[in-house]
Amino acid sequence: MGARLLAVLAPLIAIGCGMGDEPRRLHTTAPPPEASGTITVDPRQPLLPTYPCSRCHAGRAPDTRERAFTEFHTQRILRHGTLGGWCYRCHTKDNIDQLHLADGTLVSFDQAFELCGSCHGDKLRDWKDGIHGLTTGFWLGDRVRRSCTACHDPHSPAFPLMTPEHPPAWPRTMPPPPTPEESHGAE
């Protein structure tokens, strides 16, 4: 009799005790699928319209004065950092087709992230793990990681303002909201 009662009550007690606990966050006991695929950083060099720079710069002496460009690179307005060096803080005076790190080590335009990361270390660490930046493709397979300069113009790296897509449709049962003109007129 007692045994039968226990047999009935035991699962109820077990459930009762279990229900109060927080469920385990991971329910699977199977191992994760093998990490497959490669992460490639999108190459930036092929997209540079004026590459190779040596075509023009081979015969020119480097000009380190801070100035507005009037002849070439007229779109380039430098809004990045405050201290001097002008272009040659990143671009290399005697090797114009490459960039350079603070200690003089040369890096290609495809490896620009190392240069960016030499100042923006937190971002580089996050980016190398995919936490910062855009990585598209297959989470289980090949994926492409955008290089820094794919989103941030290194000369004016602040992320550009964008026009947002349209807001959600206004609920059909509500009167339409006042347009900006109407609400300004009311003031």
Next chain:
Amino acid sequence: MARSDQHDPICSPEERVEKLVETRLAENGTRRTFLKLFGLGVAATAAATGCGKSAPTTEEFFRQHYKKLTDDDKARIFRRIEEQTLARTGVATHISDPPPIDGVEFAYALNLSVCNGSRRCVEACARENNLPDDPEIRYIRVFEMEAGSLDFGESTPNYRDDTVPAKGKFYLPVQCHQCDNPPCVRACPVGATWKEPDGIVVIDYSWCIGCRFCVVACPYFARRFNWTQPTVPPERINPNQGYLSNRPRFKGVVEKCTFCLHRTRKGRMPACLEACPTGARKFGNLNDPNSEIRKIIERKRVYVLKEDQATLPRFYYFFS
């Protein structure tokens, strides 16, 4: 036009009226007969305006719950749906039913320091999941929040700023969090929505009765109801469809974000992530210690919405 030959009782009034007149007039119930005829006549007129068009086919009416379908059932059903879509829209679609991958539990993370409220994710999701524009259904809702407050009472999803991000605001997109303790799954009286082993909460659109109890139960306003028949222009139909995700839905059923399971269960990233211009969205396998999502949870200050609801969402927000 591929339509069933199902006999819809409402739309064949003539036979019913005849039978009724014969049998009932024989009895002593002339008044009731008159009333019945009158009622039927009105019904027939109204029904003749086309309610039969939206009646289900015989196969659809008797279709069993997804979990009871055999592989043969599924093959037949998918083929039939593809035929119907082709006949209705001229678009050749392919319906798949990818199973959850062993050892995978999906999670999503969203970087609030980086989201600029562009709503590109909203529109990409709409394209990927065949969401209608009229009436508009969008799974993702982006809230413009006041800096310094995570209070939704001070937020709005209806911002129309000329450029984003606007000064003094930050942006918080919300979609289905695929909760580990989902109130919607508890609420559904017919079990039309459930949590799959890889964490995605799915809906069997052919089983849902449209009671909207799940819509009431969800604390994140994640679920959408088809108040009328949804239509997607043929040129915008995404032909890569999943039975539990973005196949054609119909009026009277509930739908929501499914983490693009027709893509993610095949190893791809969800559409919203790929469209995000700032890279704010992160997705992966929580069970894999090397995944981005695990690293985010381990390294970043991560939180969830409405934690007091004990829904245990699989959607995390963080600042970087």
Next chain:
Amino acid sequence: MSAILSFPRFMLATAGAMVRGSSRYYLWLLFLVSWIVLGVVAYLHQLQVGLVATNMVDQVPWGAYIANFTYLVGMAAAAVMLVIPAYVYHDHALHEVVMLGELLAVAVLTMCLAFVMVDIGRPDRFWHLIPGIGRFNWPASMLSWDVIVLNGYLALNLYITTYLLYAKFRGREPNRKMYLPFVFLSIGWAISIHTVTAFLYSGMGARSHWNAAILAPRFLVSAFAAGPSLMIIALSEVRDRMKFPVKDAALNRLRQIVAITMLINLFFFFSEIFTELYSFKEHAASMRYLLFGLEGHHKLVPYIWTAIALDVFAAAVFVTPRLYRNPMVLRAGCAAAIVGVWVEKGMGLVIPGFVPTPLGEIVEYGPSFTEFCVSAAIWAMGALIYTLLLKAAVPIELGTLRLNPPPPEPAE
């Protein structure tokens, strides 16, 4: 054996009683049927275009249909307010009218089921709810509990009333074993139907306006104020029009019940208001929307204050002898209780649960023309069913409708 054989004659006799009556009776039926026809046309329109014919949207997914359903479940439960005094406390004055209360429960329950049917997006998939054939998410889903308790209560009341009426029709004494256990079962069951319906709401963690322990008590108490009020009106009509003897003591007992429950209802509502507003949390946004309006949206404010006024008026009538002894004032008090609780439960409870949404959006709601027509039709259908049931039941109770009518008195 003869019990089964005579049943078809019982059905025919009751049907006959239902279709025969005075011209006022036919006018009343015609009035109800025309509302039903209007509703059928409206519902067919809704079937064709979908629930977009209503004013419900994603932010307000439940509206007039479920509000009416909620109110009517309470009305159905109120039959227990007659059963308890009659069977538990042996209040003989009420014993004769219990049948009429149970028949009201039958009519009201069909209205509840009708409101659910017109609300769901896929009524053709109704069979998905049938345990065994469909897939029934019991015990997790409160709606699955609701399906069980509502259909069970309907079956209980149908059985009890049919059994008792049939026995009386055959001139036999009903067998206590065949109905008394079911009557006592129906007492507990009646409480359960409205408790389960309340739990539908109070279980929703996402909706802070409903997620309160007091919700189930509020539901029951308000139902026990509105239901007996309707019974008072119905019994007065039956007494006047159908010559059914309804003792004053029965009506007085009902009046006492409403007096107590309406006062408790007001107290519960006041308790909710205080709790929500005193600490001024975000939690209370729905209550503030309901009572005062929120951010320029104030659609419900006139309704809730009218409901409170009606409730207070009803309470005053029911406790003041000088007022309730006047039949017209009593009827006004009953009507005030019925309408006041309807507004308080429907618009005062269901709709504010959705305003604001869990993510802070404010979308207001008021029923569409289609919803109004369909809802009115279902109310008319309930009134029609109750009318027909009374038309058959009262003669049987009075003894004028019998299987074997007594031979006529020989003429002198």
